[in-house]
Amino acid sequence: MTGFTNENKEPLINFIQSNLPVSTQILADIASHFELRSFTKNDYFLKEGKISNDYLFLEEGFMRAFTFDINGYEVTTYFYPKNRAVFEASSFFMRTISTENIQAVTDCKGYSITYDKLNMLFHSVPEFREFGRAMLVKEFVAFKQRTLSLINKSAEERYANLINSNKEIFQYAQLKHIASYLGITDTSLSRIRKEFSKKQ
Amino acid sequence: MTGFTNENKEPLINFIQSNLPVSTQILADIASHFELRSFTKNDYFLKEGKISNDYLFLEEGFMRAFTFDINGYEVTTYFYPKNRAVFEASSFFMRTISTENIQAVTDCKGYSITYDKLNMLFHSVPEFREFGRAMLVKEFVAFKQRTLSLINKSAEERYANLINSNKEIFQYAQLKHIASYLGITDTSLSRIRKEFSKKQ
DNA sequence: ATAAACACTTGCCAAATGGCAAGAAATAAA
DNA sequence: TTTATTTCTTGCCATTTGGCAAGTGTTTAT
Numbered sequence: 128m129t130g131f132t133n134e135n136k137e138p139l140i141n142f143i144q145s146n147l148p149v150s151t152q153i154l155a156d157i158a159s160h161f162e163l164r165s166f167t168k169n170d171y172f173l174k175e176g177k178i179s180n181d182y183l184f185l186e187e188g189f190m191r192a193f194t195f196d197i198n199g200y201e202v203t204t205y206f207y208p209k210n211r212a213v214f215e216a217s218s219f220f221m222r223t224i225s226t227e228n229i230q231a232v233t234d235c236k237g238y239s240i241t242y243d244k245l246n247m248l249f250h251s252v253p254e255f256r257e258f259g260r261a262m263l264v265k266e267f268v269a270f271k272q273r274t275l276s277l278i279n280k281s282a283e284e285r286y287a288n289l290i291n292s293n294k295e296i297f298q299y300a301q302l303k304h305i306a307s308y309l310g311i312t313d314t315s316l317s318r319i320r321k322e323f324s325k326k327q
Numbered sequence: 328m329t330g331f332t333n334e335n336k337e338p339l340i341n342f343i344q345s346n347l348p349v350s351t352q353i354l355a356d357i358a359s360h361f362e363l364r365s366f367t368k369n370d371y372f373l374k375e376g377k378i379s380n381d382y383l384f385l386e387e388g389f390m391r392a393f394t395f396d397i398n399g400y401e402v403t404t405y406f407y408p409k410n411r412a413v414f415e416a417s418s419f420f421m422r423t424i425s426t427e428n429i430q431a432v433t434d435c436k437g438y439s440i441t442y443d444k445l446n447m448l449f450h451s452v453p454e455f456r457e458f459g460r461a462m463l464v465k466e467f468v469a470f471k472q473r474t475l476s477l478i479n480k481s482a483e484e485r486y487a488n489l490i491n492s493n494k495e496i497f498q499y500a501q502l503k504h505i506a507s508y509l510g511i512t513d514t515s516l517s518r519i520r521k522e523f524s525k526k527q
Numbered sequence: 528a529t530a531a532a533c534a535c536t537t538g539c540c541a542a543a544t545g546g547c548a549a550g551a552a553a554t555a556a557a
Numbered sequence: 558t559t560t561a562t563t564t565c566t567t568g569c570c571a572t573t574t575g576g577c578a579a580g581t582g583t584t585t586a587t
Contacts, residue, residue, distance in 0.1 A: 196479035204475070217467040221460055226471075260421055267417040270470065271426075275404070277477045278510040279396040282574075302535065310478040315574055317536055482544075502565065515544055517566050 134163050138186045139238045142210060147258045157248060157255060161238035166190075166231040172213060173229040179218035181239040182262075185209050188235025189299040193307075194227045203308040205229075208295040213237070216266035232299050282311045283319050290323075334363050338386045339438045342410060347458045357448060357455060361438035366390075366431040372413060373429040379418035381439040382462075385409050388435025389499040393507075394427045403508040405429075408495040413437070416466035432499050482511045483519050490523075 136158045143154060164183065166172060172190060173179050190213055192205035204227060207213045218225035219242060240248075249256045276285055286309060290297060296305060306316040336358045343354055364383065366372060372390060373379050390413055392405035404427060407413045418425035419442060440448075449456045476485055486509060490497060496505060506516040 194475070196475065198479075200479065202475065202479055217464065217471065221464040221467065223464055223468075264417065264421040264423055267421065267467075268423075270474070271417065274470070274474045274477065275394070275396065275402065277474065278507070279398075279400065279402055301533095307478070312575060313535075314537085314576075318574090321536080501563095512545060513565075514546075514567085518544085521566080 136161070136238065138210070139184050142184055142212075143258065146261050147255070149254045153252060153254060157252065158238075160244050160248060161240045164237050164239045166235040168231055168234050170231045170235075171228060172231065173215060173218075173225055173227065175226055175228050176224055178222055179215035179225050179229075180242050181214065182219065182242070182245055183213040183237045183239040185211055185213050185235060185237040187237070189232045189295065190229055190235060191232050191300060191304060192227045192229045193304070201304075201307060203300075203304040206293065206296050206300060206308065208293065212262065212265075216263055220263060277310055282309060282315060283323065285309050286316070286319050286323065336361070336438065338410070339384050342384055342412075343458070346461050347455070349454045353452060353454060357452065358438075360444050360448060361440045364437050364439045366435040368431055368434050370431045370435075371428060372431065372435075373415060373418075373425055373427065375426055375428050376424055378422055379415035379425050379429075380442050381414065382419065382442070382445060383413040383437045383439040385411055385413050385435060385437040387437070389432045389495065390429055390435060391432050391500060391504060392427045392429045393504070401504075401507060403500075403504040406493065406496045406500060406508065408493060408499075412462065412465075416463060420463060477510055482509055482515060483523065485509050486516070486519050486523065 139161055140154050140158050143157060161184065164181075166188065172181070172183060173192075175194065185207055187209055189209065190207040191203055192207070192215065193201050193203045196202050207229075213229060215225045215227050215229065217223065218227075222242075245259070249259055276288060280288070289305070289309065302316055302320075303313040306313040309316065311319075339361055340354050340358050343357060361384065364381075366388070372381070372383060373392075375394065385407055387409055389409065390407040391403055392407070392415065393401050393403045396402050407429075413429060415425045415427050415429065417423065418427075422442075445459070449459055476488065480488070489505070489509065502516055502520075503513040506513040509516065511519075
């Protein structure tokens with residue numbers, strides 16, 4: 128067990144700053160409204176049927192989002208490595224019921240803020256508003272790119288992309304989860320891995 | 328050539344009303360801020376590199392969105408049949424440069440409003456604000472479903488889905504555009520069509 | 528420590544999709 | 558109308574991916 132209960136908001140502040148350069152004063156104020164959260168492996172951060180009501184900065188650990196297809200099979204839709212924001216953008220911003228689950232793959236630690244508090248901050252700290260827009264842009268753009276790559280790349284190319292851009296995924300996630308994320312079966316992924324390692 | 332220059336906002340008003348039940352008075356006010364637009368076949372409504380600055384209600388005609396993959400091949404990302412809203416949500420709401428083109432597949436007619444005017448309306452007509460949220464929800468949800476279906480359905484299933492939900496597409500769009508939308512080659516689409524027609 | 532459950536790999540073969548090129552059909556241009 | 562251009566289909570074969578089941582290795586529970 129790591130020291131997940133010690134509160135130190137430096138990483139959170141650095142994260143906000145990297146997205147939005149504002150004064151240290153304001154940063155501290157914003158950060159003060161986030162609260163420490165910790166999750167044990169397999170805990171849920173979001174369950175389908177609920178509204179994604181918390182925006183989480185993930186400082187330590189690894190999470191994944193998944194949903195079910197029409198045949199009842201689990202499909203992984205997203206991976207969240209540490210030092211990232213975790214939330215389901217469409218549900219969070221639109222206040223609609225989420226069709227996705229977000230679950231801790233390892234023990235996790237982070238800082239979260241509710242939708243209402245975040246809006247309060249947008250109101251009281253005008254400089255912070257741009258952060259809200261940036262949050263959504265990031266999610267939307269990432270999502271579009273993912274869709275595009277599903278259309279015009281082979282499974283092996285998608286695998287290569289993933290391993291180059293997100294090595295941590297292979298460190299934490301199960302192959303069957305990575306497989307459904309890539310849109311293939313775990314059998315195929317296993318073979319692609321084998322071929323791929325030969326080529327390198 | 329149809330009478331595309333005559334202004335009659337009934338269809339626009341009906342469209343808004345179907346998304347947001349408000350008084351006839353308010354509807355008329357809102358509609359008065361939209362202006363008539365017409366496009367000749369192959370005209371662009373949006374070009375990549377620009378910000379999607381107009382929200383268009385498409386009354387007549389058919390449009391499609393496309394972008395290019397890393398190998399320079401065109402990929403159709405969306406079809407817009409008549410009686411729909413046409414805009415690139417992430418660019419429009421986030422004020423970021425669009426990576427997509429939106430082009431008239433046939434001659435088109437519709438009513439458009441700029442981002443600034445729309446925001447003005449959200450401000451001056453509180454009842455209308457919910458419309459903005461609905462706009463985004465619709466786009467985001469549609470997008471997620473499309474991505475999911477790319478992961479867990481076969482090309483033939485995606486084809487069946489499309490023909491059941493959007494018959495007009497097959498009336499207007501070229502097969503190669505439908506093919507890239509479905510994530511397959513035009514050759515494969517041609518074969519799937521053949522097989523599919525046998526089964527029906 | 529042992530058993531049970533789970534995760535991953537692999538062989539065999541089937542099914543889905545792609546690549547290329549030729550021909551047929553539809554559309555646009557002259 | 559005739560010709561040219563573009564779109565769509567199809568045959569042949571290669572490649573990619575999937576389905577199933579057995580086998581191996583790893584983790585978890587008792």
